[in-house]
Amino acid sequence: MTPEDLRDTLAGESERVEWKQSAADVGDILRAAGALANDLGDSRRPGFLVIGLANDGRVVGVEGDLDEMQQKLANRLSSVKLVPTPSYSMEPIQRDGRTILVVRIEPYPVPPVVTVDGTVWVRRGTVTERAREADLLRLRERRPESRQPFDYRPFHGARLEDLRVSTLRVMYETAREGNHDSESFPSLEAWLTRKDLGRTIGETWIPNAAALLLFGQNPQEFFPGAVIEFVRYGGTEVDAPVAARKTITGTLPDQLEAIWAQLSAHLASIPAPVEGIKTPYRPEYPLEALRELARNLVQHRLYEGTNAPARVEWFDDRIVCSNPGGPFGHASEGEFGSHADYRNPTITRWLVELGYVEQLGRGVRLVRRMLARNGNPDLEVETDGFTVVTVRRGA
Numbered sequence: 001m002t003p004e005d006l007r008d009t010l011a012g013e014s015e016r017v018e019w020k021q022s023a024a025d026v027g028d029i030l031r032a033a034g035a036l037a038n039d040l041g042d043s044r045r046p047g048f049l050v051i052g053l054a055n056d057g058r059v060v061g062v063e064g065d066l067d068e069m070q071q072k073l074a075n076r077l078s079s080v081k082l083v084p085t086p087s088y089s090m091e092p093i094q095r096d097g098r099t100i101l102v103v104r105i106e107p108y109p110v111p112p113v114v115t116v117d118g119t120v121w122v123r124r125g126t127v128t129e130r131a132r133e134a135d136l137l138r139l140r141e142r143r144p145e146s147r148q149p150f151d152y153r154p155f156h157g158a159r160l161e162d163l164r165v166s167t168l169r170v171m172y173e174t175a176r177e178g179n180h181d182s183e184s185f186p187s188l189e190a191w192l193t194r195k196d197l198g199r200t201i202g203e204t205w206i207p208n209a210a211a212l213l214l215f216g217q218n219p220q221e222f223f224p225g226a227v228i229e230f231v232r233y234g235g236t237e238v239d240a241p242v243a244a245r246k247t248i249t250g251t252l253p254d255q256l257e258a259i260w261a262q263l264s265a266h267l268a269s270i271p272a273p274v275e276g277i278k279t280p281y282r283p284e285y286p287l288e289a290l291r292e293l294a295r296n297l298v299q300h301r302l303y304e305g306t307n308a309p310a311r312v313e314w315f316d317d318r319i320v321c322s323n324p325g326g327p328f329g330h331a332s333e334g335e336f337g338s339h340a341d342y343r344n345p346t347i348t349r350w351l352v353e354l355g356y357v358e359q360l361g362r363g364v365r366l367v368r369r370m371l372a373r374n375g376n377p378d379l380e381v382e383t384d385g386f387t388v389v390t391v392r393r394g395a
Contacts, residue, residue, distance in 0.1 A: 001091055001102060009048045009102060010095070012057070013126040015041045019053040021060055023073055023101075030082050031121045032128050037086035037114040038139060039107035040122040040131075046107070047123070052100030061098030070101070075362070077103075080352050082116055084108060084149070084345040109147070113139045118195070118353055133186075136194065150304040151210040151344040154198060158207050158222060160189065163215045164251075168192065196346050209303065210346035213252050214354075220249050225307035225324070228255050228297060230262050232314045240315070247309075252298045252347065256356055259297070259312065263290045266314060284393050285319065286370040292363045293321050293389060299348055299357060300387075301325055308386075318392045326383040 001009075009017050018032045029049070036047030051073075052062045062069060070090050078085055087106040092099050108114050113136070120131035120139070131139070169188060176185040185191070189205040192198055197211035213219050219226055232244040244266070248258045267290075269281040297310040302325025313320045325343065342348045351357040368378060375394035382388040 001093070001104065005046075005048070005104075006093070006102075009050055010053075010057075015123045015125060016043060016045060016047045017050065018048075018123070018126075018128060019050045019055065019057075021052070021054050022062070023051050023069065026076055027116070029073070030076060030116045033077055033086065033088070033103070033105055034082055034114040034116045035121040035123045035128045036105040037108045038120065038122050038131070040124065040135060040139065042142060044107055047105045049103040049105060050100060051103070052095075052098065059096040059098050059100060061095075062092075062101050066092055066099060066101070073101075073103070079362075080342070080348055080357060082114065083349050083352075084114060084342050086114055115349060118349055133194075140199075149343070149345055151213070151346045152196060152208055154201060154206040155209050155212055155222060156206065158212055160192075160198075160205050160207065162217055162222075163197075163207055163211055164217060168197075168215055196349070208346070210344070210350060213303070213347060214350050216251060219251055223303055225309050226252075226303060227309045228259050228294075229309045229311045230259060230314075231311070232266055233316070236315050236317050238313075252351070253354060253356060255298055256294060259294045260291050262312075263287065263294065282374060282394075285376060285391055286374045289367045289370040289374075289391070290319065292367050293391070295351075295357055295363065296387075296389075297321060297323050299351055300343055302343065316393075318390055320388065320390050322386050322388045324386055326385060326387055 008014075011017075013019055016036065018036065020029065020032065023029055029051075032049050036049060039045075039047065052060055054060050070092075073090065076082075077088055086108050089104045091102050091104070093102055113120050113131075120136060121128055122131045122135050122139075172188050172191050175191065179185050186194065189200065192205070192207075192211070193200065196208075197215070198205060198207035200206070207216075209223075212222050213226060216222065228248040230244075230246045230248060231242060233240040234243040235241065246258075246262060248255050248262075250258070264287060267283055267285065267287055269283050294312070297312070301310055301323045306324045308324045310324070311320070311322045313322075348357065364379070371378060371391065377392045377394070380390040380392070
């Protein structure tokens with residue numbers, strides 16, 4: 001942190017600076033981080049979230065283990081409650097004999113704008129508040145379409161009728177009934193725009209790629225490769241007899257339900273180490289670990305510029321999951337799964353909202369722990385244009 005940044009940060013709250021007495025209120029911290037990343041004033045300069053300062057500027061400092069606090073804060077800022085993940089860094093600073101923690105948050109360069117549990121927050125003066133329609137329009141229009149994530153861009157040639165409108169209308173009516181002012185609630189198309197599923201161009205509302213993949217009547221009409229190929233081999237090599245095969249199509253939620261059913265149906269139990277006079281059994285693979293790897297197949301895959309399917313190949317001694325596209329952004333740094341980032345932020349946010357994806361950005365780390373507890377070897381990962389993850393059967 002430069003001396004100028006430190007001076008501005010401690011001088012008082014502003015559109016680029018927010019003070020917090022502690023990090024205890026997770027929601028408040030995430031809303032502040034999202035608002036600073038959205039940079040409503042278009043300063044194109046970093047924002048600063050200062051933890052350990054009271055509203056009147058008194059230095060109260062941070063309590064407890066500083067390393068543990070930073071790790072918890074990093075996990076929260078990298079979770080899918082806050083998407084897309086903004087670039088941030090943390091620096092402890094000594095002030096008046098106490099330690100304060102300064103979180104530097106870079107303005108997010110491309111839409112969709114940063115959301116917290118699906119809601120956009122902005123800084124207006126010294127206040128963090130929910131973004132208004134005019135704010136959303138302002139944030140979206142200043143970033144060119146060519147720099148938008150693929151799943152957010154309007155899919156020219158598609159129309160509202162290409163979506164499962166009846167399903168979306170039920171969700172819309174539920175949201176409208178839960179609103180305190182249903183009379184002024186937006187129209188269906190305006191609500192869909194607010195939910196980042198498309199926008200009006202000219203006089204026509206056009207869905208984006210996320211809308212077609214999540215709620216399309218026939219997503220494969222627009223994305224032929226957006227399928228999961230499941231194959232069960234009766235051996236350990238690809239030339240073994242095929243015991244079962246299924247091409248899983250439909251929306252991404254449809255695909256998750258179907259692949260989870262296949263994984264569950266083919267999972268068997270094997271004898272575990274004997275303790276006492278009974279022979280215990282355990283599953284060949286922990287089912288929830290396989291379900292998490294299936295989530296990754298639809299959440300993180302590359303949909304643009306390829307017709308390659310995702311694949312799950314089940315051999316007698318291993319399961320191989322392969323996906324177009326390598327780890328994206330920060331997720332490519334360090335050990336596979338140690339950092340979270342989102343190639344498809346709109347799809348990710350909707351899978352969270354629909355209950356298909358957890359909100360903690362810890363999926364691969366949990367998979368490794370579940371495999372270890374079940375007696376399976378650790379994941380084997382290859383990333384070279386495709387992401388190939390191998391899970392081996394336990395001894």
